[in-house]
Amino acid sequence: MSQRRKVESDPTFRSANQPPPFEDHNLYLGDRALQEAAVREGAAWAHARLSAWGERLGSAATLALAARANRYAPELRTHDRFGERIDEVTFDPAWHELMAMAMHAGEHCAPWSDVRPGAQVARATAYLMHAEVENGTQCPLTMTYAAVPLLRRCAAALPAIAEAWLPRMLAREYDPRSLPIAEKTSALIGMGMTERQGGSDVRANVTRAERTADGSYRLTGHKWFLSAPMCDAHLVLARADGGLSCFLLPRMLAEGTRNAVRILRLKDKLGNRSNASSEVEFDGAVAWLLGDEGRGVPVIIEMVQHTRLDCAIGSAGILRGAVSRALHHATHRRAFGKRLVEQPLMQNVLADLILEVEASTALALRLARAFEAAAPESERALARLATPAIKYWVCKRAPTVVAEAMEVLGGNGYVEDFELPRFYREAPLNSIWEGSGNVMCLDVLRAARREPGAVDALVAELDEVRGSNPRLDRHAAMLSAMLRDAATGERDGRRIAGAMAVGLAAALLIRHAPSTIADAFCASRLGEEASSALGTLPATIDLPAIIEPRLAR
Numbered sequence: 001m002s003q004r005r006k007v008e009s010d011p012t013f014r015s016a017n018q019p020p021p022f023e024d025h026n027l028y029l030g031d032r033a034l035q036e037a038a039v040r041e042g043a044a045w046a047h048a049r050l051s052a053w054g055e056r057l058g059s060a061a062t063l064a065l066a067a068r069a070n071r072y073a074p075e076l077r078t079h080d081r082f083g084e085r086i087d088e089v090t091f092d093p094a095w096h097e098l099m100a101m102a103m104h105a106g107e108h109c110a111p112w113s114d115v116r117p118g119a120q121v122a123r124a125t126a127y128l129m130h131a132e133v134e135n136g137t138q139c140p141l142t143m144t145y146a147a148v149p150l151l152r153r154c155a156a157a158l159p160a161i162a163e164a165w166l167p168r169m170l171a172r173e174y175d176p177r178s179l180p181i182a183e184k185t186s187a188l189i190g191m192g193m194t195e196r197q198g199g200s201d202v203r204a205n206v207t208r209a210e211r212t213a214d215g216s217y218r219l220t221g222h223k224w225f226l227s228a229p230m231c232d233a234h235l236v237l238a239r240a241d242g243g244l245s246c247f248l249l250p251r252m253l254a255e256g257t258r259n260a261v262r263i264l265r266l267k268d269k270l271g272n273r274s275n276a277s278s279e280v281e282f283d284g285a286v287a288w289l290l291g292d293e294g295r296g297v298p299v300i301i302e303m304v305q306h307t308r309l310d311c312a313i314g315s316a317g318i319l320r321g322a323v324s325r326a327l328h329h330a331t332h333r334r335a336f337g338k339r340l341v342e343q344p345l346m347q348n349v350l351a352d353l354i355l356e357v358e359a360s361t362a363l364a365l366r367l368a369r370a371f372e373a374a375a376p377e378s379e380r381a382l383a384r385l386a387t388p389a390i391k392y393w394v395c396k397r398a399p400t401v402v403a404e405a406m407e408v409l410g411g412n413g414y415v416e417d418f419e420l421p422r423f424y425r426e427a428p429l430n431s432i433w434e435g436s437g438n439v440m441c442l443d444v445l446r447a448a449r450r451e452p453g454a455v456d457a458l459v460a461e462l463d464e465v466r467g468s469n470p471r472l473d474r475h476a477a478m479l480s481a482m483l484r485d486a487a488t489g490e491r492d493g494r495r496i497a498g499a500m501a502v503g504l505a506a507a508l509l510i511r512h513a514p515s516t517i518a519d520a521f522c523a524s525r526l527g528e529e530a531s532s533a534l535g536t537l538p539a540t541i542d543l544p545a546i547i548e549p550r551l552a553r
């Protein structure tokens, strides 16, 4: 017997203090905070389907697909063997399988095709669990979901376009074929705003759009970032005679030829590797105007608001995915005579990580409720202000939390097999795209200034718990003083947006979470002693009381 065989069969080595694989967990039934949030925000009716989706997502088979889709990244084929341009991106079969699963679950369309109270929250819950497993596939799902209300709004002016596209955007059968829209069973939509000379400041866009006799336009220019280039169409901004305008740009034309969109190269990205992000050039590409010329930003902003909601939900899922793995490891791994989860300093780290998950989950699903079809005006106002604030804060927490969760696994945390490296690479992205941190904070200031109803809705939310926690009372007073202070300017944007998100999270936890969680959150996140390092909860906090209910049975 070789030396290696002897080591493998020796029981001392086999029980080498390594945890069992983290797999075959139901991501819904195993997550009290998520279940409770889904129920209280209106999606109790979705229990059976969310349990089934949580079971499927957490299975070993799905986790293997996620790993595979990211290991074998998409490849660009610009030409066929005869030298003809094809501009095709090929994906590993694992990508297609994950896409088919998520579309079947309705992540790209459910609240629009099955309108009922709680539909947005049910879909947000499904999407959050998906983010615990794989993130690249979420990009085209989000953009399609976000494009539906925009296209519906423009349907009256473009009935033929709406009739061809909308039913397919709502269809659940994944169809990756490159065909004209009339021949497809379903359609996915992407978005192209960012150009080389500026992304946040889309006013700098130079791509030109010229109107033709049949009412369509021809686009000439480029996009510096265009994710999911295999989508059936992209909503793009381009400059028409009347100014910056929004267009629907199909990939294939009705006659079966490719539109004049050349994929120049795929970005070699830090993370989100399963998803293709490209640089493209338009050479007289056919497109259809959505809304009026010169109204491109107001037209696309509704779509952007929904993608920002998804960034917050997605980051909450990334946090939860990383922290679940940390808890799992600490439960099984022993060091210095005890399980890690029993070591007081590790308990402080784990409890602090759990607070982050509880807060981001509560915020994400509360925000989703504000997007419900039947939401009253006050909810719409709240969404206007809270979306950029929560997107900023939850996405900003992700890299810090994932890094700390990674460290809980020690050396294993740095190894691909344990998934934390993928979470870590993924973690900064939601903060960068769909409005980077500063841009979100400036948007918060803009909304607060222009829409007093939004500030009233936020204050009403904080008032619900006034008197419950002195720290939150002081925090709310400080926040409203800052909002009223004429000297508050752009430089204070992060302080204000962060204070809004933390204040909202504290209010939600006070109302709905166990008091151990709410007290610990307020004690550690509000007030001057709040520490930026995780694992620094004060001595008054009952750490096991926070951790114990979160451990997998």
Ligand SMILES: Cc1cc2nc3c(=O)[nH]c(=O)nc-3n(C[C@H](O)[C@H](O)[C@H](O)COP(=O)(O)OP(=O)(O)OC[C@H]3O[C@@H](n4cnc5c(N)ncnc54)[C@H](O)[C@@H]3O)c2cc1C
Pocket: 190, 191, 192, 193, 194, 197, 198, 199, 200, 201, 225, 226, 227, 228, 269, 272, 277, 429, 432, 433, 434, 435, 436, 437, 438, 439, 442
């Ligand atoms: C993987 C990936 C995929 C992407 N996919 C797409 C896609 O499909 N479609 C698409 O349109 N775009 C896409 N993007 C682009 C992304 O949305 C932009 O990169 C982002 O909006 C920032 O724009 P920018 O890169 O031009 O940076 P800039 O706009 O130059 O901003 C750089 C920094 O300056 C900050 N900043 C900007 N203005 C101000 C200000 N007034 N005050 C203070 N700070 C400011 C920003 O917050 C940011 O931190 C993708 C990006 C990535 C990384």
